[in-house]
Amino acid sequence: MSKVERAASSALQEGEPVWGYADAPESTDVVKLEDRYGLFIGGEFVEPKSGRRFTTIDPATEEPLAEVADAGPEDVDLAVRSARDAFDGGWRDLPGSERAKYLYRIARMLQERSREFAVLESMNGGKPIKESRDVDLPLAAAHFFYYAGWADKLEYAFPNRRPRPLGVAGQVIPWNFPMLMAAWKLAPALATGNTAVLKPAETTPLTALLLAEVIREADLPPGVVNILTGAGETGALVVGHPDVDKVAFTGSTEVGKIIRRQIAGSGKHLTLELGGKAANIVFEDAPLDQAVEGVVNGIFFNQGHVCCAGSRLLVQEPIFATLVDKLKERLQTLRVGNPLDKNTDIGAINSRAQLTKIEELVQVGIREGGEMYQPECVLPERGFWFRPTLFTNVSQSHRIAREEIFGPVLSILTFRTPEEAVEKANNTPYGLSAGVWTEKGSRILWMAERMRAGVVWANTFNRFDPSSPFGGYRESGFGREGGLHGLEPYLELDGGGRV
Ligand code: NDP
Numbered sequence: 001m002s003k004v005e006r007a008a009s010s011a012l013q014e015g016e017p018v019w020g021y022a023d024a025p026e027s028t029d030v031v032k033l034e035d036r037y038g039l040f041i042g043g044e045f046v047e048p049k050s051g052r053r054f055t056t057i058d059p060a061t062e063e064p065l066a067e068v069a070d071a072g073p074e075d076v077d078l079a080v081r082s083a084r085d086a087f088d089g090g091w092r093d094l095p096g097s098e099r100a101k102y103l104y105r106i107a108r109m110l111q112e113r114s115r116e117f118a119v120l121e122s123m124n125g126g127k128p129i130k131e132s133r134d135v136d137l138p139l140a141a142a143h144f145f146y147y148a149g150w151a152d153k154l155e156y157a158f159p160n161r162r163p164r165p166l167g168v169a170g171q172v173i174p175w176n177f178p179m180l181m182a183a184w185k186l187a188p189a190l191a192t193g194n195t196a197v198l199k200p201a202e203t204t205p206l207t208a209l210l211l212a213e214v215i216r217e218a219d220l221p222p223g224v225v226n227i228l229t230g231a232g233e234t235g236a237l238v239v240g241h242p243d244v245d246k247v248a249f250t251g252s253t254e255v256g257k258i259i260r261r262q263i264a265g266s267g268k269h270l271t272l273e274l275g276g277k278a279a280n281i282v283f284e285d286a287p288l289d290q291a292v293e294g295v296v297n298g299i300f301f302n303q304g305h306v307c308c309a310g311s312r313l314l315v316q317e318p319i320f321a322t323l324v325d326k327l328k329e330r331l332q333t334l335r336v337g338n339p340l341d342k343n344t345d346i347g348a349i350n351s352r353a354q355l356t357k358i359e360e361l362v363q364v365g366i367r368e369g370g371e372m373y374q375p376e377c378v379l380p381e382r383g384f385w386f387r388p389t390l391f392t393n394v395s396q397s398h399r400i401a402r403e404e405i406f407g408p409v410l411s412i413l414t415f416r417t418p419e420e421a422v423e424k425a426n427n428t429p430y431g432l433s434a435g436v437w438t439e440k441g442s443r444i445l446w447m448a449e450r451m452r453a454g455v456v457w458a459n460t461f462n463r464f465d466p467s468s469p470f471g472g473y474r475e476s477g478f479g480r481e482g483g484l485h486g487l488e489p490y491l492e493l494d495g496g497g498r499v
Pocket residue numbers: 172173174175176199200201202203230231232233234235236237239250251252253255256258259273274275276306307354357404405406
């Protein structure tokens with residue numbers, strides 16, 4: 001070990017030594033940033049007709065990274081036209097086995113350039129490199145591999161239902177998993193023979209633009225994928241374009257509702273993957289140390305910027321004090337800081353706006369009587385940071401127990417009986433995910449049957465797999481992404497099946 005720091009920690013007995021971690025930063029040399037980027041339309045990077053650009057920054061340093069284009073109405077129109085031409089001009093009729101070849105190629109290229117993508121993802125989004133390297137990128141490639149496998153088997157997936165592509169998909173994605181969300185959207189759309197216009201989030205456009213480069217190198221026919229950077233207005237233009245047949249959106253419930261209203265009556269197909277306020281439920285017979293890891297992963301993974309985050313912890317009363325003590329101890333060991341450091345557990349908050357939202361809701365939590373705990377840790381001077389935070393003394397009516405904070409903030413409540421756990425877990429307008437921690441298999445099944453959530457994890461949390469469908473109920477949206485279910489929203493099928 002080249003450099004080992006000996007540091008004192010208030011978490012330990014006085015005089016007790018602790019060995020700190022040496023810095024282990026990932027090099028950024030692998031990333032070659034342009035000063036300015038165009039829009040990816042018809043297989044080429046083009047200047048925006050809008051003439052507008054904006055600066056994208058590194059949220060860990062607030063340093064500018066590049067200038068990107070802000071697509072306006074003319075740009076959106078060009079992109080949709082290009083997607084339509086590609087659809088009519090051959091992509092829709094290409095044999096599935098041929099479409100699959102492109103998807104396999106993209107998947108392999110993502111694997112080959114995985115480090116470059118991971119570093120860029122962390123630079124532009126603030127997430128720890130160990131997550132972008134070990135979760136986001138492998139999963140993004142896995143989605144392309146997985147849907148490549150389905151491309152020539154649609155007739156078997158939907159027997160006697162004549163699966164047909166819908167046409168042009170307008171896809172709008174958020175900033176919390178930029179590459180992974182791009183893969184969730186593009187892979188099933190292309191596998192089923194649709195073409196796409198994708199809009200990444202305003203704060204995280206850079207990996208989508210790198211993906212555009214990969215798509216070009218993979219020789220995907222021009223116009224099959226078009227990538228438009230911009231803000232919410234660009235998203236609204238994509239969604240509202242009359243020649244878009246299918247809208248797929250991941251983001252806030254608020255914008256999901258706007259989109260639903262915007263396209264009502266237009267005949268467009270729609271899937272919405274929206275917010276959540278998931279319950280992570282720990283029974284007294286659960287293996288506590290594993291549960292602590294699951295709870296930490298459930299809420300602090302990706303700074304809590306996760307729609308399915310386990311942001312409401314429900315603990316059975318007899319183990320409440322023990323579990324909270326263990327959690328506090330574990331929080332003291334979490335390392336907050338440079339996203340590019342391989343030892344970092346919690347990186348930067350994605351934007352100043354998101355940091356302000358987290359800070360405001362935490363203040364509300366305190367005002368409403370919640371008892372806050374944060375470990376002592378030194379935060380970097382520049383950039384957007386928030387300490388991992390726990391709240392006890394929370395009741396169901398508190399805003400921090402009801403609203404999606406989308407940050408590293410956990411609200412802890414208690415329950416006595418399984419029935420009470422079910423009632424409290426389901427007492428939310430959302431319904432995206434839930435977690436159950438118990439030794440008893442029968443209790444897992446009993447709980448899973450009663451949870452009103454799209455995904456229920458048992459003795460684990462935040463596990464994703466391309467073959468497993470993901471999506472919500474009620475204010476968490478509708479339609480499924482992933483698995484066989486994820487093909488259906490991109491297909492016209494005899495006998496219905498329209499989402
Ligand atoms: P948004 O829902 O506003 O953003 C998601 C995507 O939609 C972005 O690409 C955004 O563009 C775009 N968009 C915004 N307005 C429109 C519109 N009217 N029509 C079409 N597209 C639009 O989320 P925010 O980024 O504003 O985050 C706000 C809150 O939403 C967070 O605090 C969090 O609680 C929640 N959220 C939930 C997510 C989830 O997966 N459940 C993901 C992201 C946020 P742009 O980025 O340029 O504004």
